[in-house]
Amino acid sequence: MSGRTRNIWFWLIPVAVLAAGIFYYFADPKASLIMPKCILKELTGWDCPSCGAQRAIHALLHGHIAEAFSYNLFFAIAVPLLLLTAYATIMIKRPKPSAATIKLYNFVTSRYTLLSYVVLFFLWWIIRNLL
DSSP, X not given: OOHHHHHHHHHHHHHHHHHHHHHHHHSOTTTOSSSXXXXXXXXXXXXXXXTTHHXXXXXXXXXXXXXXXXXXXXXXXXXXXXXXXXXXXXXXXXXXXXXXXXXXXXXXXXXXXXXXXXXXXXXXXXXXXXX
């Protein structure tokens, strides 16, 4: 990837995340008609693993952590892992990353972490529809 392309992504991703955060802060998924609905839930009545994610994001942005986890408990795993992965990915690219940064990066990008996440994701999908 060229330096120019890398520089564009370096700015584009945070701006897109910030724009999405502002949108989800002001648009309440419970009351808004413009928010997309889950196709699986509409067709089958079953919750997909991400059902409730929009409401959970909205609640998190307003500081309602318990409410966010009531909408989608899997967020207790997904959000911290996403934040750790983003942090480690940014920090590993700095000149001379620390040993702790290298260990964190290796952990969050390891095959075992990814496999554990995928297994938990599917278990969550099954369990939430059985209960």
